[in-house]
Amino acid sequence: MACTxxxxxLGYQDIMSSGNDRQSEALSKPTFSEEQASALMxxxxxxxxxxVQPLPSYDDQNFHVYITKTKDGPTEYILxxxxxxxxxxxxxxxxxxxxxxxxxxxxxxxxxxxxxKGDNTTxxxxxxxxxxxxxxxxxxxxxxxxxxxxxxxxSPQLLYEIGKLAANLDKTLEKFHHPKLSSLHRENFIWxxxxxxxxEKYLYALGQNRNREIVEQVIHLFKEEVMTKxxxxxxxINHGDLNDHNILTEPSxxxxxxxEYRVSxxxxxxxxxxxxxxxxxxxxxxxxMIESKxxxxxxxxxxxxxxxxxxxxxxxxSALFILVCSRFCQSLVMAAYSCQLHxxxxxxxxxxxxxxxxxxxxxxxxxxxAVEAIWxxxxxxxxxxxxx
Numbered sequence: 469m470a471c472t473x474x475x476x477x478l479g480y481q482d483i484m485s486s487g488n489d490r491q492s493e494a495l496s497k498p499t500f501s502e503e504q505a506s507a508l509m510x511x512x513x514x515x516x517x518x519x520v521q522p523l524p525s526y527d528d529q530n531f532h533v534y535i536t537k538t539k540d541g542p543t544e545y546i547l548x549x550x551x552x553x554x555x556x557x558x559x560x561x562x563x564x565x566x567x568x569x570x571x572x573x574x575x576x577x578x579x580x581x582x583x584x585k586g587d588n589t590t591x592x593x594x595x596x597x598x599x600x601x602x603x604x605x606x607x608x609x610x611x612x613x614x615x616x617x618x619x620x621x622x623s624p625q626l627l628y629e630i631g632k633l634a635a636n637l638d639k640t641l642e643k644f645h646h647p648k649l650s651s652l653h654r655e656n657f658i659w660x661x662x663x664x665x666x667x668e669k670y671l672y673a674l675g676q677n678r679n680r681e682i683v684e685q686v687i688h689l690f691k692e693e694v695m696t697k698x699x700x701x702x703x704x705i706n707h708g709d710l711n712d713h714n715i716l717t718e719p720s721x722x723x724x725x726x727x728e729y730r731v732s733x734x735x736x737x738x739x740x741x742x743x744x745x746x747x748x749x750x751x752x753x754x755x756x757m758i759e760s761k762x763x764x765x766x767x768x769x770x771x772x773x774x775x776x777x778x779x780x781x782x783x784x785x786s787a788l789f790i791l792v793c794s795r796f797c798q799s800l801v802m803a804a805y806s807c808q809l810h811x812x813x814x815x816x817x818x819x820x821x822x823x824x825x826x827x828x829x830x831x832x833x834x835x836x837x838a839v840e841a842i843w844x845x846x847x848x849x850x851x852x853x854x855x856x
Contacts, residue, residue: 505520505531509608512585517534520533542611549604550605552603552604560652578733578737581608590605591606593606614717616713617717626729628769632773633710654741659798661791664797668687670804683801685832693786700781701746704742706741708743708748717730745780753771776850
């Protein structure tokens, strides 16, 4: 799992319905030492570690692990240890692993899923914490090199390619089958765009200000304009988190001599769930806006790439503005809530918020018609490409 900029990208767990959420979430995070991580690598996967580095994370634990050189295998891995709540849903983790393998076989630049010594894709590890036995699901992926989108100058062409990638992912997953596929129907998963109204429970974390007023308006519009149209959207499996840290790039040769980049890796499939095509493009647009100096323009380029593979219907297009605003709200509200839960992690959790609130306010101030006009005109300018 990559170092990322908001809790959703860190596999934020399905929000529990008990009234003791904050304590439960705080206690569910794994706290393995580097020595314990090394021991897991050897006992579960049969690999001898030469170096291990912890990665920033929210409620799971991740390590960048270097192993002693083998004959021809990889030497760098990501060890992922799921929190105790997520570890109670092994079917979901298994399906996510098989999706990663399926997409890699289909030619997508995903990591490889490593097998345990028992030839499984996960292992349940139990640890005696003194007062109780805690169980954690452990899995291992190969390390993907590359620079995240957040660290490079992003061109309209790359935005177009990322939109195209998002649509191709969803299209390809229409062919994916697994006996436990129903585990992707994550009804109360806070990061599925269908569950925007669940944010009401966490609004207190914002205090009383204009930011909260905007979020309340977005939730109201979502109920009025999106929930009433869900039956008209085309359903699919969503990656759900194609953010600026989960897409890796590498330099590519440009005929003009300018610095160009292409997508070289896709990370973090922990937020996968059943959703809709329009959800994927909305989420992708929102995250591509985060690092942009011209955030409003971003949507048209991403949309054009997406629609070159999966054109949106009129009803899906009409919901796009509210869905992008809604994803901003999910990210910003849950970041504020998470900072109350883990104040020691505030700098890490609030990276998105630094520009996110500004972008959301700008969209709201401009209004839906003005923003849509920019997006749709930009997307239209690519149309000759579609006919080639």
